[in-house]
Structures are given as C-alpha cells and as structure tokens.
Amino acid sequence: MTDTPLLILGAAFSDEERDRLEAAHSAVYAASHDDIAVLSEDSRASVKALAFKGHNPLGGATMDLLPNLGLIANYGVGYDAINVEDASVRGIKVTNTPDVLNDDVADLAVGMMIAQSRNMVEGDAWVRSGKWATGENLPLNRKMSGSTVGIVGLGRIGRDIADRLAAFKMDIHYHARSEKETPGWTFHSDVVSLASAVDYLVIALVGGKATEKYVSREAIAALGPRGVIVNISRGSTIDEEALIEALENNTIAGAGLDVFNDEPKVDERFYALDNAVLQPHQGSGTVETRRAMAELQLANITAHLSGTDLLTPVN
Ligand code: 8YV
Numbered sequence: 258m259t260d261t262p263l264l265i266l267g268a269a270f271s272d273e274e275r276d277r278l279e280a281a282h283s284a285v286y287a288a289s290h291d292d293i294a295v296l297s298e299d300s301r302a303s304v305k306a307l308a309f310k311g312h313n314p315l316g317g318a319t320m321d322l323l324p325n326l327g328l329i330a331n332y333g334v335g336y337d338a339i340n341v342e343d344a345s346v347r348g349i350k351v352t353n354t355p356d357v358l359n360d361d362v363a364d365l366a367v368g369m370m371i372a373q374s375r376n377m378v379e380g381d382a383w384v385r386s387g388k389w390a391t392g393e394n395l396p397l398n399r400k401m402s403g404s405t406v407g408i409v410g411l412g413r414i415g416r417d418i419a420d421r422l423a424a425f426k427m428d429i430h431y432h433a434r435s436e437k438e439t440p441g442w443t444f445h446s447d448v449v450s451l452a453s454a455v456d457y458l459v460i461a462l463v464g465g466k467a468t469e470k471y472v473s474r475e476a477i478a479a480l481g482p483r484g485v486i487v488n489i490s491r492g493s494t495i496d497e498e499a500l501i502e503a504l505e506n507n508t509i510a511g512a513g514l515d516v517f518n519d520e521p522k523v524d525e526r527f528y529a530l531d532n533a534v535l536q537p538h539q540g541s542g543t544v545e546t547r548r549a550m551a552e553l554q555l556a557n558i559t560a561h562l563s564g565t566d567l568l569t570p571v572n
Contacts, residue, residue: 259303260303261285261303262284262304263278263282263305263306263307264285264287264307264308265287265308266287266288266307266309266319267310269310269312270286270308270310270332274310274332274551277555278555282558282562285300285304290322293319293323296322303325304325305327305561306328306329307326308330308332308558309329309332309339310333312338312520314340316340320349327348327561328350328351328558328561328567329349330558331351331354332550334354334358335490336351336353337463337464350561350570351571352557352568353569354549354569355413357546357553358540358549358550359413359417361540361545362417362418362540365536366418366459366461366515366540367418367421369487370422370457370485370487373487374399374485375399376396376398379395379531383395401427402425402426403426405430406427406428406455406456406457407430407445407452407455408429408430408431409431409432409451410432410433411461412463414461414489415431418459418461419439429441429442429443430445430451430455431443431445432444432446432447448476449479451476452472452479453480455480455484456483456484457485458472458476460472460488460494460495462494463490463491464491465493468494469494470493470496473499474496474499477496477508478503480509482510483510484509485513486500486513486514487514488516489515491516492518492519492520497524501530504532505530511534512530512532512534513533513536514533514534515537515538516538516540517538520538553569557569
C-alpha cells in the first residue's frame with residue numbers, strides 16, 4: 258500500500274517549493290490532470306491533500322481521480338482556477354493564501370501608476386541611449402499626486418492600494434458591493450459612474466465568472482482621454498478588446514497591466530503600445546512574499562493531514 262498523502266499539482270511550482278513540500282510530507286508530483294490519471298489506483302487512493310499552483314482549471318474530473326482527497330490547498334489568494342462548487346459537493350475543502358501578498362500587490366499597482374504617469378520606461382531608455390547626454394530632455398510628463406483615483410473592489414488588496422494612494426494626497430473613490438466605513442472616500446454603486454469621476458481606475462477584483470468583463474467597454478469609455486487603467490487582479494475582469502482599442506486610439510491616456518487574458522500569451526497588440534506599462538503577472542513575485550505564500554499553503558496542508566483547523570479555508 259502506497260503512503261503518499263500529498264499530491265503536488267502544477268508545473269508552476271519551483272524546484273525549491275516542491276522540495277519544501279516533499280520535505281514536510283511524503284508526496285507525489287503531477288504536472289497536469291493527465292499525469293494523475295496514469296498514477297496507480299493505489300497511489301491515487303493514498304492522496305488526502307493536493308497542493309495546487311498555477312492558473313490551469315482544476316475541476317470535478319480531476320477530483321474524481323482522487324477518492325480520498327479532502328483538501329485542495331491553493332498557492333495564491335485568487336482561486337478562480339479551482340471549481341470550488343465541485344470541491345464542496347465532494348466534501349473537499351479549499352484553502353488559499355490571503356493577506357501575505359497584499360503589500361506586494363499594492364506596491365506594484367502604485368509602482369505601475371507612477372511608471373505610467375512619469376514615463377519611467379522611456380526615461381530609462383533615454384538615459385541608456387545617450388540622448389540625455391547629448392542634451393535632449395525627456396518630454397514633460399504627468400503629475401500623479403493629488404489626482405483622483407477609483408478603486409474597483411475594496412477588498413483587502415484594494416484597501417491597501419487606497420491607503421497607499423491616500424498618502425499621495427489622492428482623492429479616493431471606490432466601487433464595492435456595499436459602502437464601507439471609509440470617511441472621506443466616495444462610494445459609487447456602479448463602475449461607469451466611478452470611471453467617469455476619476456483620472457486613474459485601479460482594478461482589484463477577484464477573478465472568476467461573476468466578474469468577467471466587469472470593467473466594460475462603457476466604463477472604459479467613461480474614463481475619458483485623461484484616464485489611466487491599472488489592473489493587478491485578473492485579465493478577465495476587464496473587456497480586453499475594448500481596452501486595447503482605447504489604448505490604440507488614445508481614447509484613454511494609458512494603462513499599467515500585470516494581468517492579461519490568456520497569459521502568458523499576451524495579445525501581441527499590447528507590445529506596440531507605448532502608453533502602457535506591462536508586467537508579467539508578478540504582483541506577488543518577491544522572494545519574501547512567495548516564501549510566505551508557500552509557508553501558508555504548507556501550513557494548511559499540515560493542518561489537514563494532522564486533523565487540526567485549516568488556517569485560511571474558502572469553503
Ligand atoms: C499567483 C495570484 O498565485 O495570488 C494570486 O491570486 O495571482 C498570484 O500570486 C502566482 O502567480 C502563482 O500562480
């Protein structure tokens with residue numbers, strides 16, 4: 258009888274992350290659903306917990322290969338890749354890694370806003386190309402401090418972004434399911450109204466079906482020619498076709514984007530846009546935070562396997 262209570266699923270795991278999980282629990286690794294399907298019945302039956310990383314969909318068909326699975330521990334706060342409903346009906350718990358990444362994601366959102374407004378990408382190239390040395394100055398750009406920002410989704414990460422921007426003396430507007438206790442900040446019950454009131458629109462929504470194209474073509478149009486869109490959530494939360502068109506036609510001023518539909522195969526039209534700062538979904542990508550996420554994932558797995566309370570359950 259095999260005794261490998263942990264299945265590590267996802268090619269996204271680094272060697273170090275896999276080693277740490279394997280050092281804590283006897284484990285078997287699979288890059289994908291198909292790799293699980295070819296494991297012996299005995300091996301599949303011994304799996305009680307699954308460590309998941311990545312954005313490939315994980316649904317009931319995979320869960321059904323593992324008859325004794327009790328936990329799916331996600332590496333990441335967003336768990337839109339996991340079909341939680343399928344897990345719940347099978348009595349499988351799901352956990353994620355909230356909070357430990359808020360600072361990094363909020364930092365990157367603000368960093369992209371400044372980089373876009375102050376034309377930092379071109380500024381860097383300007384110095385390196387020697388243009389500055391020959392006396393040519395970078396064209397003047399745009400002041401960010403003191404302007405108006407709209408946060409779409411005032412959850413934990415949205416809140417951390419807003420707190421940072423308040424220190425930049427920005428006028429904070431937001432849209433959320435309900436009005437929050439945030440004196441001085443302006444609530445909007447819909448995204449179009451929010452977009453029409455602000456210079457910067459920062460998307461901090463959860464992913465998944467319910468928020469698909471939540472920032473619509475109409476909202477992008479409402480932002481207007483001085484508008485800058487920043488997205489650190491999921492590519493799916495905005496109408497990407499409308500966003501590309503708006504950036505190409507300069508009907509908005511620019512964007513700072515860490516997430517895309519179909520990433521990492523980013524729509525190639527983005528490559529030509531000099532009004533957009535593009536990042537490779539690296540919001541949580543610091544050594545410190547990725548370590549904290551890995552530790553929280555492992556702590557949930559250990560809790561499940563030792564029969565104690567899960568730290569961060571989502572169902
Ligand atoms: C990913 C993220 O988890 O936490 C999230 O929701 O999007 C990221 O931190 C990370 O890219 C690993 O897949």
